[in-house]
Amino acid sequence: AQSVTQLGSHVSVSEGALVLLRCNYSSSVPPYLFWYVQYPNQGLQLLLKYTSAATLVKGINGFEAEFKKSETSFHLTKPSAHMSDAAEYFCAVSKMDSSYKLIFGSGTRLLVRP
Amino acid sequence: DTAVSQTPKYLVTQMGNDKSIKCEQNLGHDTMYWYKQDSKKFLKIMFSYNNKELIINETVPNRFSPKSPDKAHLNLHINSLELGDSAVYFCASSPSGTSGDNEQFFGPGTRLTVL
Numbered sequence: 001a002q003s004v005t006q007l008g009s010h011v012s013v014s015e016g017a018l019v020l021l022r023c024n025y026s027s028s029v030p031p032y033l034f035w036y037v038q039y040p041n042q043g044l045q046l047l048l049k050y051t052s053a054a055t056l057v058k059g060i061n062g063f064e065a066e067f068k069k070s071e072t073s074f075h076l077t078k079p080s081a082h083m084s085d086a087a088e089y090f091c092a093v094s095k096m097d098s099s100y101k102l103i104f105g106s107g108t109r110l111l112v113r114p
Numbered sequence: 115d116t117a118v119s120q121t122p123k124y125l126v127t128q129m130g131n132d133k134s135i136k137c138e139q140n141l142g143h144d145t146m147y148w149y150k151q152d153s154k155k156f157l158k159i160m161f162s163y164n165n166k167e168l169i170i171n172e173t174v175p176n177r178f179s180p181k182s183p184d185k186a187h188l189n190l191h192i193n194s195l196e197l198g199d200s201a202v203y204f205c206a207s208s209p210s211g212t213s214g215d216n217e218q219f220f221g222p223g224t225r226l227t228v229l
Contacts, residue, residue, distance in 0.1 A: 038155075041223075043118070043204055043220035043223050044204070046217045100216070101147075104156075106156055107155045107156070
């Protein structure tokens with residue numbers, strides 16, 4: 001069965017610092033993996049997705065994630081945090097059956113300090 | 115021009131009432147979903163429809179009934195509301211239910227508060 005685990009319910013960084021949000025997955029088959037962002041009082045927006053084309057995936061707003069099969073990880077990074085990056089971030093895996101439903105992690109709240 | 119819209123945005127009601135939340139997408143997508151986000155931000159799928167046919171029905175009380183009058187609409191009706199139904203409900207859509215790499219587009223959410 002597919003699942004994702006996000007380590008750290010809250011991550012706090014200074015503006016301009018590196019952002020690292022962790023996601024580990026569990027899947028018996030090559031997974032499809034996603035990162036979504038939720039700004040306050042809004043719906044979720046796709047940041048990037050991994051579909052086996054390339055292990056380093058670039059997304060919107062300067063974010064990228066690297067798929068590491070040996071570590072079963074798909075961590076999200078951004079070289080320099082901006083105040084506008086403060087939001088909730090969700091890692092998700094697509095269930096590889098006929099439903100292809102998304103299974104979300106518990107989310108990580110990113111706080112950016114001035 | 116909103117891609118996935120939901121009405122209402124806020125819904126406050128008493129226990130025992132029946133209420134509906136409406137969702138519409140203008141993206142031409144085949145598949146639509148309902149998710150529930152609880153107070154701890156945990157997001158869980160409830161239902162999914164593909165071309166008006168129910169394809170995902172998670173372990174959800176029978177009081178919740180989705181209805182898809184056409185491919186662009188997926189409404190959620192809730193009977194006999196309970197305190198535990200208080201949450202934010204998100205509608206989403208994707209191009210197809212037959213490929214796991216399709217992006218899902220989310221609506222702005224409906225915050226339901228049951229008193």
